[in-house]
Amino acid sequence: MKYEKKIAIDALGSLAHEVRLDIFRLLVRAGPDGMAAGDIAGALKIAGPNLTFHLSHMRQAGLVSSRRAGRNVIYAADFSRMTALIGYLQENCCEGITPAAAKQKESA
Amino acid sequence: MKYEKKIAIDALGSLAHEVRLDIFRLLVRAGPDGMAAGDIAGALKIAGPNLTFHLSHMRQAGLVSSRRAGRNVIYAADFSRMTALIGYLQENCCEGITPAAAKQKESA
């Protein structure tokens, strides 16, 4: 499979679950500083092991990064993967429908 | 769950599979006229029942529409769901990173 497509599918699959979408939105709102795993668990009421499972999934998909800070592990949204995904969808799945593509079409 | 979020998750899940992403991209390229199920199966080398399974999935998610034409059933991409998905992701998962949002931020 083409590399770019695999990246896109991994990101799509990672976001296609309520818990993970909630996590990602929370981390987007938290910004670059991110949030401790425990705080995410508290905010979304998810059990520890389940949270780890979903965060690992998202990290594998490149949607979040993590770093340790004392006994906490801080997770942060990785925006570049998100914008790459949107770019992929616009280029491959829209064909002149989105504003950006429509603009291109206009000037062609 | 919020309605808009459910719609987004369904669309994400529907696109998060190689076969379905391939189908969708094929239908996007085919345009509004769409393609007969058999032609999709031929182009992507998918067995009939499996194709039906994936197309049903996508129709349920609102990504494709279908109509019968003689003995063929024609499937077409539904662009509005796709653009709605991109809009959702930009609004909820990007926070001022995409060009559009950056523009808004600029003028704010």
Next chain:
DNA sequence: ATAATAATTCAATAAGTATTGAAATATGAA
């Protein structure tokens, strides 16, 4: 060193998704 807190790993189970081949339905042609 001991205890307390934070997070992860592990193993078991439950739940959901994908694929296949055979059978059924729908339409059009001879």
Next chain:
DNA sequence: TTCATATTTCAATACTTATTGAATTATTAT
């Protein structure tokens, strides 16, 4: 009507993903 083509339904199986509770590892504080 009978036959051929197109698609779907069905049932079985295989595969993947999600959830839970118990045990483990990592870090800090006493």
